[in-house]
Amino acid sequence: MLKKTLLFSFLMVLSLQTFAQKTPVEKTIAEITKDAIKKEGFFNYYWDEDAGKVYLEIKKFDEEFLYINSLSAGIGSNDIGLDRGKLGGTSVVEFRRVGSKILLVEPNYSYRAVSNNADEVEAVKQAFAESVLQGFKVEAEENGVVLIDITPMILTDSYGVANTLNRSRQGTFRFDASRSAIYPPMLKNFPKNSEFEATITLVGSATGGALRSVTPSSDAVTVRMHYSFVELPDAGYKPRKLDPRSGFFGTSYMDYATPIQEDIRKRFINRxxxxxxxxxxxxxxxxxxxxxxxxxxxxxxxxxxxxxxxxxxxxxxxxxxxxxxxxxxxxxxxxxxxxxxxxxxxxxxxxxxxxxxxxxxxxxxxxxxxxxxxxxxxxxxxxxxxxxxxxxxxxxxxxxxxxxxxxxxxxxxxxxxxxxxxxxxxxxxxxxxxxxxxxxxxxxxxxxxxxxxxxxxxxxxxxxxxxxxxxxxxxxxxxxxxxxxxxxxxxxxxxxxxxxxxxxxxxxxxxxxxxxxxxxxxxxDNGKSPVDELNRLMEVRTIALKNFSEQNIPMGAPMTTLEEVFVPVYMLHRYQLEAASKVIGGAYYNYKLRGDSQPLQQTVPVGEQKAALASLMNVLKPENLEVPEHILKIIPPRTPGYGRSRETFNVRTGVLFDPVSPGEAVAATTMSFLFNSQRATRLVQQKAMDSNQVGLQDVINAMANLAFDANYSGYRAELQKVIADSFISELMSLSMSSQASVSTQAEAMAALRNFSKKLASGNDTFQNELAFRLARFLENPKEVAPTTSLTPPDGSPIGMDAQFWCTFEGN
Incomplete structure (x- = not known):
């Protein structure tokens, strides 16, 4: 019995040793790559056209480099955001070998211990997860050089195009390997970077108009994805600390070797x-x-x-x-x-x-x-x-x-x-x-x-x-x-x-x-004073509208294209009025550090806030919302082949240009700024702390005077009605907003109750109907939805980049 046990143990040890050994490779690198094109550079690699594969040589393991993915050929829609040349993720990675398996590993640099104590450094590494991005098997090995097939890594939707299409509500898609392949023209190698590219096809069902407008067949979306292996810089670079006042983007991480009395998060500028x-x-x-x-x-x-x-x-x-x-x-x-x-x-x-x-x-x-x-x-x-x-x-x-x-x-x-x-x-x-x-x-x-x-x-x-x-x-x-x-x-x-x-x-x-x-x-926006510049732009806009004519388009152009030219003139003040709205319930502040020379935060003085409110009320006057008669006469229905687009006004009048919709768009936009839940809450609070300041009720009263009390007739009366409807709808939304304080919700609801009684007591048909809708809302707010106002044509970008984000997300 003892002999059998010893024999079994010996066989088990031998089996484990055999399992731990590297699986023998049947072919040499030369044999596998004999018909392939070798590309020498940062990582030497081979392109085997017959097999449609890319083989990569690895000479050093556990040595970090940058891995970047990007789109070299995109979809061509700003709304979707999958553009040619757009960068994706950037990761520090390294190849690690475990027997016959090669792992591409991303270490966790968000958590570190910058220390000479190796045990302290290792303790942090072990505390936080790494990510294995890809696994490979050894295809061949010669003189310490390992060959792997990286084709499966390249032929994937690594950029996440399918997820982006889903998030942007353009449809549900999946990667189709049968319609994807390596893209040989962009297989390139340089001294400090190795480049790979693939044609990637996603198949599915398109549900969004943005995708359908830019693809020949919307059930098959083909892009090109690019992959870069890049040499990391040497250690000669000295990081510079990030000061929040400096205007730089930054890189940060938690350093667990930091003394307790210091900030554990380290921040450095990108440069x-x-x-x-x-x-x-x-x-x-x-x-x-x-x-x-x-x-x-x-x-x-x-x-x-x-x-x-x-x-x-x-x-x-x-x-x-x-x-x-x-x-x-x-x-x-x-x-x-x-x-x-x-x-x-x-x-x-x-x-x-x-x-x-x-x-x-x-x-x-x-x-x-x-x-x-x-x-x-x-x-x-x-x-x-x-x-x-x-x-x-x-x-x-x-x-x-x-x-x-x-x-x-x-x-x-x-x-x-x-x-x-x-x-x-x-x-x-x-x-x-x-x-x-x-x-x-x-x-x-x-x-x-x-x-x-x-x-x-x-x-x-x-x-x-x-x-x-x-x-x-x-x-x-x-x-x-x-x-x-x-x-x-x-x-x-x-x-x-x-x-x-x-x-x-x-x-x-x-x-x-x-x-x-x-x-x-x-x-x-422009100017030292957002209010003064808004008032000045209103003068410019008045002159531009007065002068607008068929001479704004070339001879022979369809007259319907006057609308595209008219839009930026009519909406000339759109950004400045948003800037002016920030004066109301606003504050002057900065990224102050203790001990620096910057002033402390200050609420915008009451005089400036009242001036801003008056300026915005001027924007909303029906005479400033109307489209001049001479312009209405020269904008015909849309010509065939020149349908409505994101560059034209939304309308409620079918084929005819809608003289009320531009005013509705401006009114709704302006009121969405004024009755923004955050701004409204600040107004309530600043009035509570200073009775002389502008409060939410002051804004409501000013708007009510324009919407209900001012006496207009004809075309301007129709514009007054859309002002009133938008005003009530914004108050309804504010009264139900979970982002507003309870006091703000209460003020909005109280105003709606007052308007319900006031509007019902008059003889105006429109106001009586508005009162009826208000009564239904007050009885059961969840069953009466605010009116969805028309939105203005696209504004941003008028020629500049995007969101912070500028992929950091500019530009």
Whole structure:
């Protein structure tokens, strides 16, 4: 019995040892790849066309590199957001070998211990999960080099196109391997990066109009997905701390080796590596300049405008003490945009105008930017052209347009190029800069429209060059200090100098929401005072509407296309009225640090709030909502082939242009700002703390006077009715909003009760019907839905990028 037990144990040990050994590989690398094309570079790999496979050589294991996925050929819809050249995820990864299996592993750099104590470092690594992104088997091995088949990794929906289509309600799709294949033209290799690409097809059922409008067959969506293996930078880069006042994007992680009295979260700015040849010199050339390359596919004069605008950044680097450290050039004919050594500005086509993006490939460990990647939407320049077309009579002579329109569009392109490149050097949006005399190209600028002797002028629609805030930010991020400098103090001094010059920095979180509160921080607004600029724009708008005629389109164009030109004129004030609404219930504040020179938060003074309310009431007067009679006469029904689109007004009148719908859209939009639940709650609270301040009831009373008490007739009376209906609907929504305070809900409900009684007591048929609807709502709020008002045609982007996000999500 003992002998049998010992024999069994021996056999078990032998079996386990055999299992732990590497599975023998039957073929050599040379045999497997004998008919394949070898591509040498960062990772040597082979393309076997007959088998449709890509084989990768691994010479070193447990050595980190960057893994990036992107879309090299997209869908072409701004609404869906799957554009050509759009970057996806960026991960630090490494290959690890376990017997005959190779794992592609992403370490967890969100949690670290920056310490010389190896046990402390290891303890944090073991506390948080890693991610194994892909597994492979060893296909062959020679002289320490392992060959794997990475085709299954490339032939997947790694970018998540199917999920994006589902989230955007465009349909349910799945990856179809039978309709997907490696894309040989983009199998490329470079010294610092290896590039792979595949044609990927998703099949399913399309339910969204955006997808159907840009695909030949909407049940099969074919894109190209790109994969990059990129060498990580060496250890010579020194991270720079992130100051919330500096205007930079950042990289952060939790460092468990931090002393208890210090912040455990470490924050560093994202920036390119840049150093002076002579750090002691006030002005010095760079050891290696930052160079951006513009897509050769951009046509003239657009390409030259993109180069010129991008070159503006050299002004900021000069202010930081560099000579010719930032350069922009046309992409050389023999260069490849996929080569990580080239910072790229590419020209992207879509079916509609859309956002542009300033993205970066950066090292997640340190924040060092490795490659800047800008995508500029080609149709956006046409929107700027359209704004100019509506403001003047550019076709007075028939078919030759006024050259001022192209001048405005090109001026905007220069600014757009500078803005998006700004994101790729690490800068976030600076939305308060328009109040500081356009101190940053990182703001969203509306064209500056002048008035001279009662005439509209477009002499200087956009600023030229970098702003003062941009110089402060770049100096903070890129200044190369002499050895021995107290860097923390020097960096703080840079910020303080900008503050003393009266510069402000506020970004997306304080600007994009309709309920945001800072009067200076908004998209597409202009001027030091949002209210004064709104009043001025109303004057400009009045003149533009008065002058609007068939001379706003070229001879021979369908008259129905006048509506597309009319829209940006009628909606000229849309962004400024949103900015002015932030004055009401607003506050002046900043990203203050303890001990800095910035003032404490202050509620907007009552005089400014009342002025803003009066200005918004003026916008809503029926005489300012009506479409002038001479315009109604010249806009006919839609011509065949020129149907309604996102660039035209929604209507309730079928084929005919609706004279009321534009006013309804403006009224509903304005009231949605005024009665935003966050703003309304602030109004209730500020009135409670200061009885002299504007309160929610003050806004309700002003609106009620316009909606119910003012005496209008005819066309203007119809506009007054849509004002009243929208007003009541907003109050109904506010009274039921879970985002509003209980006091705010109560004030809204009390106002509705008062209106129900008041409107029922009169002889006006419309007001009596409104009272009846209110009575039903008050009896059972959940069964009476507020009216869904018409929304205005698309506004943003009028020529600039997107959301913070600019893929960080600009631009």
């Amino acid at each position: 390119h590596r840049l150093a002076k040849k002579d750090p002691n010199a006030k002005v010095s050339e760079a050891v290696e300049p930052i160079i951006y390359y513009v897509d050769r596919g951009a046509p003239e004069p657009i390409k030259s405008a993109l180069i010129e605008g991008g070159q503006w950044w050299n002004q900021a680097f000069e202010a930081a003490g560099y000579k010719n450290a930032f350069q922009v050039r046309e992409m050389p004919a023999d260069a490849d945009p996929m080569d990580v050594r080239y910072n790229l500005v590419q020209w992207v086509h879509r079916s509609t105008r859309g956002w542009s993006y300033g993205s970066s490939v950066s090292d997640p460990r340190t924040g060092e930017i490795i490659k800047g990647h800008v995508s500029l939407g080609s149709l956006r320049v046409r929107q700027d052209f359209l704004i100019a077309q509506g403001l003047i009579n550019p076709y007075e002579n028939g078919t030759t347009p006024d050259p001022i329109m192209l001048k405005l569009a090109i001026a905007r392109l220069r600014q757009l190029s500078a803005h998006e490149i700004g994101h790729t050097i690490g800068l976030s949006h600076s939305y308060a800069s328009s109040a500081d005399g356009d101190a940053s190209v990182m703001d969203y600028p509306h064209p500056q429209i002048g008035l001279k002797n009662g005439k509209i002028t477009l002499d200087a629609p956009y600023d030229i060059g970098i702003g003062e805030w941009d110089k402060v930010a770049v100096t903070y991020g890129y200044q190369d200090f002499p050895k021995g400098t107290d860097e923390d103090k020097a960096l703080n001094d840079i910020i303080e100098k900008g503050l003393k010059e009266g510069l402000h920095f506020l970004t997306d979180s304080d600007s994009r929401s309709p309920g945001s509160a800072h009067p200076f921080s908004h998209l597409w």
